[in-house]
Amino acid sequence: MKNYTAIKAACQSNSKFTSRILDEFLLYYAAEKDKLAKEADQRLGTYRHITQSIDKSWYNMLKSQYIIHRVMKESGLIHKYLKHAAINRLEATDKSWLEQQASSPWEFSFARILDSPEADFYSMEDVFSGDTYLLYSTGISDILKSGPIELWFNLIGFNGSCWQTYGPLSGYKSFSADDVFFFATEINPGITDEYALMKDVAKNPVPYMMLFGRSNYPLTIHEGEVLEVVLSELEDIDLKEADLEKEFQVDRIDMVYRLKLPGMENKPHFAAAYYDRAEKFLQVTAMTEKGYMALAKTFQKLGVQVEVPADIYVRPSMLSAAQEILKKEIELMPYELLFEEDVDQEDADVEMKKLNELMALALPFINEGKEPDLEAIAKQVGLDLEDNRETLTAIFEDIKRKRKG
Template identity: 65%
Template sequence: MKNYTAIKAACQSNSDFTSQILDDFLLHYAADKDKLGKEVDQRLRTYRHIIQGMDKGWVNMVKSQYIMHRVFKEGGLIHKYLKHAALARIPEEGRKWLEEQAAMPWKFSFSRIVESPEPDFFTMEDLFTGERYLLYSTGVSRVLQQGEVVSWFNLIGYNGDCWQSFGPIAAYRSFSMDDIFFFATELNPRITSEEELMADVSKNPVPYLMLFSRSNYPLTVHEGEVLELIITEIEELDLPVEKLEDDFQVDRAQSIYRLRLRNWESKPHFSVAYYDSEEQFLQVTAMTQKGYSALVAAFQNQGIQVAEFADIYVRPSMLSAAEDILKRQIELMPFELLFEEEQDPQMEEELDKLNQFLALAMPDLNSGKEPDLEALADQVGLDLEANRETLQGIFDEVRKKQKK
């Protein structure tokens, strides 16, 4: 059985010891010697539309985290520095610690909590490698006091007994593994595997660090169903549309058919398929897993094989975050545009205000506090009375989930 009291004491000692080496020396040394300060500033400049709304203290922590990752990651600069005369002046204990870190590289980890065996200790599971590791973090404990977290993004290093985080802790209220993979492929379309994703993070973590700015986006739940856009695409398919009319409501625009699954076509499921008869291309979409499974069953009953595990899973919170961070609209269902009625600009503006309001209110709700509705509504320009019933329904769902 692990002696958590002893491990905790070692972790706290390690934190005090490393702050002297890292904060007081190595951080400035690396920033100056290899121009890492200028390098991170240049990379952050791409996302100035994001960081301009963030606390300056967070931005400075991101810079420090970036620099330390460059130093201690696999193949990092620490191997060069250990040969340099400047590090020879460090006391033997400090130099030994640096050699240990060079032998056990630091890494970024997207993870989830499996269990907490002791206060401030967490068994984490890396979302993309499946590796489980013991993390000591008082910061994670503080974040959890404010509400439920779906996934985490931390820079971690090994201290000989367990892992500890360095720099800002990113706690995502709604982002899943599929969401993060979606963001990575939108950022870099060449990514096709989990290994390539983590290699991309190691090469340049800055875009992924920007997800922190949208970490409080809430999980969207309707009638107990988690909402996420689920999509599968099938090419070279000769679809007998006329045989599907018993199960689907069929509409047509030019060569495109819209197939709405009866009894599943409205909220929250929105189970709809689109078929391009000229290109023989089928896109199967839904907003819930139940809705997608119903589509799969309907097609399979007609002898049309649709994968039970879809190509894309992305929650509304991540789709919005990706569009904000990457500064472009992401259109995943282009055929639907042929069937959409013209949108009311005022309605779109009201929905945007509602989303902003929820993002501001969720931290209080997650921590069990009552948000100041009037103040938040004034802040984003939302008509509180017109949206009070909608907001009450969302708040009730959040509180119901917290009680489980």
């Protein structure tokens, strides 16, 4: 059984070394010696549209984290600095601590909490390497008081007994490992596996640091299903229209077919595929894992082996964050644009019908000078009240104003 009292004492001692040697000395030494402060500002400056909305103190912590990572990572500058006169002038215990740290490189880790064996101690699993490690962090304990966190992104170093964090802690409420992998491939399309992803993080962690700015995006759940874009693409696929019409609701524009799966075509699943007959290209999409699996099973009947798991899993929160951070439009379903006008009109017609129904039920109350129970009426007609609250408020205020006039 681990002696957590002894490990905690080691962690607290390590924190004192970190504060005295890194924060008060090496941070400034590296900033000046290798112009790392300027380098950090330049790289962070690429994402000024994100950093300008955060506190200056948080920006400075990001900057410090970047510099210390450059120094303490594998093949970092610490190996060069240990030969410098300024380091050799340190007290023997301080230099020994630095040498120990240099022998165990610091690294960024995307990890989830497996359990907490003791207060402020966490058993972590790196979601890309699969490695598990013991982490001590009072900061994580404080963050968890405000709610659960799905994934953590931290710079960590080993103190001889367990791992500790350095710099700001990034806890994501809705980002998954699949989301981060998607984000990484948008930064660098050459990333094909987890090893390449973490090499990219080690090379330049700044884009990944920016995810903290959208870490509070909530997990979107509808009817018990986690909403996420689930998508696979297949080439050299030959499908017959007659077979498609047996299994799907088929819409066609030129040589492109939209194939909606009956029973799964609406919220929350939105299970649909797009088949380009000319290119023999098939894209299979859904907004839930359940919807995607139902599509895969249906295509298997037609002799098409749709990949399970899918090629891409990305939640709306990450898709939004990636587009904002990277300042680019990400279009995952270009074929849907061919059918978009039709879909938008159908949705608009249904929404207008529900609005009219709600108005018809609410007006008698307004005519009597009473406030209608919009929550109950909206539920009755199946209308999303929050999406339409501003419209309804404007309509009711206009009615009241006219009647007073």
